[in-house]
Amino acid sequence: MSAVDPSPPVESVDRALVLLTSLRRGEVLSVSDAAAILGVAPSTAHRLLSSLVFRDYAVQDRDRRYRLGPALIDQRAESLTLSRIRSLAHPALEKLNDDLGETVQVMVRHGRNIRFLDGVECGLPLRVGVRVDDEMPAHCSAGGKAILAAMSAAELDRLYANGLPDWPTARYRDLPSLKRHLSRIRQQGYGANFEETEQGVSGLGVAVRDRLDRPVAAFTVAVPASRFVRSQVPEMRDALLRTANEFQEALHAGE
Structure with a gap:
């Protein structure tokens, strides 16, 4: 040529x-x-x-x-934030893993999906594996829900203008029901996933925001459903919130 x-x-x-x-x-x-x-x-x-x-x-x-659309909007944001999120997240993940003794991960939204950036597995024989670079629908994941709950109604309308993506174990199949669920997440401060991404896995997630209060990432803990009990929720929630707050301070310091 x-x-x-x-x-x-x-x-x-x-x-x-x-x-x-x-x-x-x-x-x-x-x-x-x-x-x-x-x-x-x-x-x-x-x-x-x-x-x-x-x-x-x-x-x-x-x-x-x-x-x-979100694919291109996210790419422009990712070029500025992903490397910094990765570099700051790993020490936070190691501490969170020590605190909870379960697999913990950090994720970002990529269009209508979430993408796992990094994680630390627990040492128990039965555990949830780390899934770096894997993607799944945001409306099924605990961290994805936390990110979506931090978005405005108009942003959600644009993101899901063509409906929610199909997923075999999804609990929410339409935007109105998802919005009602996200309203509850805003009140409680965390997202939850009870075997919605896949059978046998449950977890909690908390969003991380930038200085403009926009959600840029989420920290999650993932637990085999057979070991997850609701009485663990307050401890997991508090540890995730501490991690998210400390991470936000470090992230904002470099902005």
Whole structure:
């Protein structure tokens, strides 16, 4: 391939990139807007926008217009925060593991999912494993719920404009029921997962916020369901809250 005479772009890919460029500039597009930008039929523009929505690069609002989606918004935030979260989290995780004697992890939201960044396993034969870089739906995870509960109703509407993602063990299947659950989480200060991410695993999670009070991560403790008892909740909650508060102070000190 010549450096001065590049091959012509794949037409559908090029059109999608043109739309992404517009969305990244903050433009909000209707199907007719997108069709006019590309010089194509509305049906073609709609297919391209639907593909962007499917991959979380765009979301459709209540007015049926499209704006930048969580996948790209999160990538811009991740470049600034992920390395710092990882570097500060590990000592906090080791201390939390010592306090609770169970597997503990730190996670961030990635679109409609959470992504595990780091963790420390407990030493018991029966334990929950650490899952660095794994993802699962935020609305099923204890830490994911804590993060979602720290978001506004408008942010949740945009995030789940196309509904909640399917998950075999999910307890909440629609946004109204999830919002009611998140309201309770805001009151109690932590999220809980009782075999909602997978059978045999329960846990609690607490969100971490930046200086602007936006949720940037969550600390969680994960316990085999056969060993989890509700009387443990206050101890786990208090340890998670202490860890989150200390971590926030360290995170804010570097902002």
